[in-house]
Amino acid sequence: MVRIETQPWETMVEHARRVYPNECCGVMLGKASNGEKRVSRAVPLDNAWQGEQRARYELRPEDLLAAEREARAQGLELIGIYHSHPDCDAYFSETDLKNSCPWYSFVVLSIQRGAFGHANSWLPNAEQTAAEKEELICGE
Amino acid sequence: MAKILIPTPLRQYAGRQDAVELNGSTVGEVLDALTSSFQDLRRHLYNDEGRLRSFVNVYVNDEDIRYLSKDATPVGENDTISIVPSIAGGLHAG
Numbered sequence: 001m002v003r004i005e006t007q008p009w010e011t012m013v014e015h016a017r018r019v020y021p022n023e024c025c026g027v028m029l030g031k032a033s034n035g036e037k038r039v040s041r042a043v044p045l046d047n048a049w050q051g052e053q054r055a056r057y058e059l060r061p062e063d064l065l066a067a068e069r070e071a072r073a074q075g076l077e078l079i080g081i082y083h084s085h086p087d088c089d090a091y092f093s094e095t096d097l098k099n100s101c102p103w104y105s106f107v108v109l110s111i112q113r114g115a116f117g118h119a120n121s122w123l124p125n126a127e128q129t130a131a132e133k134e135e136l137i138c139g140e
Numbered sequence: 141m142a143k144i145l146i147p148t149p150l151r152q153y154a155g156r157q158d159a160v161e162l163n164g165s166t167v168g169e170v171l172d173a174l175t176s177s178f179q180d181l182r183r184h185l186y187n188d189e190g191r192l193r194s195f196v197n198v199y200v201n202d203e204d205i206r207y208l209s210k211d212a213t214p215v216g217e218n219d220t221i222s223i224v225p226s227i228a229g230g231l232h233a234g
Contacts, residue, residue, distance in 0.1 A: 095232060
């Protein structure tokens with residue numbers, strides 16, 4: 001289960017709305033214990049996809065490395081990755097799956113006509129062949 | 141000894157350590173030492189063919205080893221090795 005506190009949740013939603021109709025992406029930092037992941041900080045990152053960004057995103061590994069260092073410096077952990085699906089449901093697409101990493105939670109925010117719709121969290125497997133839906137609690 | 145930073149989700153397979161110092165003069169040797177010391181880590185970093193999984197990037201300090209000498213990239217005792225995933229996605233392919 002992943003629980004996102006109010007401030008990082010607002011950061012994520014605002015980011016997704018700001019870059020609409022493109023996809024946004026970023027990382028979630030926090031703490032994990034006893035099977036519960038608690039996100040206390042969201043860090044918006046650049047969408048580095050070289051092309052149409054309405055339906056694609058890419059994180060630069062250097063940005064992830066910097067985020068991991070920042071998390072360590074703050075005594076936090078890199079809990080997961082978030083991105084948006086403009087005018088589409090918050091499912092885990094084939095493209096999401098084939099470009100994922102099984103170590104993290106992947107939160108997808110559905111943005112419909114510029115407004116937040118709904119969100120889901122996904123846990124992809126190591127073979128990048130399937131993703132399991134994870135309980136997600138936002139804004140608490 | 142080179143220091144290798146362990147990503148949070150993999151620490152459970154590395155004795156709950158966030159960093160490990162290991163002997164080795166190249167990245168390949170240090171990774172071998174890591175997965176020999178913590179054998180459960182191996183399946184998370186390597187596929188069945190023994191290659192690093194497609195989403196695994198390795199950095200020495202701020203440099204991606206793909207742009208250096210890959211596994212043969214030399215490491216010194218003051219170097220830090222980081223394991224950084226490749227992540228992308230989106231609604232559609234293309």
